[in-house]
Amino acid sequence: MKVAIIPARGGSKRIAGKNIKAFCGKPIITYSIELAINSGLFDRVVVSTDCREISAVALAAGAEVPFVRPPYLSDDHCATNAVIKHAVERLEQDGVDIDIACCLYATAPLLQVEDLQRGLAMLHESGAAFAFSITSFPFPVQRAITRDANGRIRPLYPQHIYSRSQDLPEAYHDAGQFYWGTRAAYLEEMDIFSPRAVGVVVPRDRVQDIDTPEDWAMAEKLYALQHLHGQSQQTARQRAESRG
Known part of the structure; x- marks a missing residue:
């Protein structure tokens, strides 16, 4: 059985009520829930939360x-893997036979079904423990610089500061959307950021971390553009069909 587990605790500090805050007209967690259900990839779609309000929205x-997340898994420092492990264990106590679990973040409104599908396919084909979304940095990380308290600049990697962009390997970061994993991978709390995982590359315009009000505003702009593009494609298809 394949289970989607959406971790969504209450008490967000930087954006109050983040997991159920209205995003382009509806609670942001709703996008992840509806995508998981409509994808047809999961036998169960479960939300792990400690909050009654989030529970009602979910x-x-x-x-x-099916359960309330315990307080020791609901603070600011709890690792997501521990939350997913707890959810898998609780579901199995209730007789759910899990083969694969997918951690799906509550704040991932830009996620597309096709990316989830590719992730599951890559998990199977690679034999890896995890398959999760990644996206490329827009600028070579090897040429990053730091700035001290006095405003003085230093290269983070001096050996690469004058290297040409095309001569440097592309670097990626966690897109913060989904994490397919085998039952054993989650129960054994394997390290996701290791060769045990494969990366599912997602276009940068479908990725936005949402930790600040500025992030939130940018995500809404990207979503609006994404939705407009989807409507334009649908209109073009309809016109082509009417001509045919």
């Missing part, structure tokens, strides 16, 4: 909330 969107 249930209304069609997800299951």
